[in-house]
Amino acid sequence: MVTGLINANPIVYAKKERRIRSTPSAADVDEYAVEPIDQLEVFDHIRDIKDPEHPHSLEELQVITEDAIEVDDKQSHVRVMFTPTVEHCSMATVIGLCLRVKLMRSLPSRYKVDVKVAPGTHATEAAVNKQLNDKERVAAALENPNLVEMVEQCLAPTFE
Structure with missing residues (x-):
């Protein structure tokens, strides 16, 4: 998608096999209950x-892993830590925006x-984290048509 690659030859890892989560039967679910979300669901x-x-997924590049996701369902809080493929990744903010x-x-x-960004994995970690977790900055980024197009391309489903 982008020319002038920072990491022209990234290591590509095998995808994990998808696990099937069991879902409760209708009789076991209170119609007003909120089903909890777990780490696996966020990862999926x-x-x-x-x-x-x-042309690889974030999973294949191990930019994201299931272990780097924390879910506190009681507090309704999800934290995702991602690891750019190189310390000077110019796409770290775009990757974080795609995740968000x-x-x-x-x-x-x-x-x-x-x-x-996972601690110690990016040269401008603090700046990237600040940008990704500031509502106004995220909203402003999503008003940029070029950036939105890039995000949509990253989020587009693949049919493998």
Whole structure:
């Protein structure tokens, strides 16, 4: 998608096999109950996001892993830590924005979502984290048509 790659030859890992979650029967569910969200469900929502520079998913590049997701369902809080493929990744903010947008669209609105670069994995970690977790900055980024187009390309489903 982007020319002048920062990491022209990233390591590509095998995808994890998708696990089937059991769902309770209608008789076991209170019609007013809110079904809890877990780490696996959050991972399933974001695992297939495409990297902005490569034809691989964030899972295949191990930019995101299931272990880097924390869910506190009682507090309605989700935290996703991602690891750019290189320390000077120019797409780190775009990747974080893709994660945030996907989760905003996928999770119930009661959840507060934090998206952060894993500690020590990016040269401008603090600046990227500040930008990704500031509502006004995210809203401003989503008003930029070029950036929105890039995010939509990363979020577009693949039919493998």
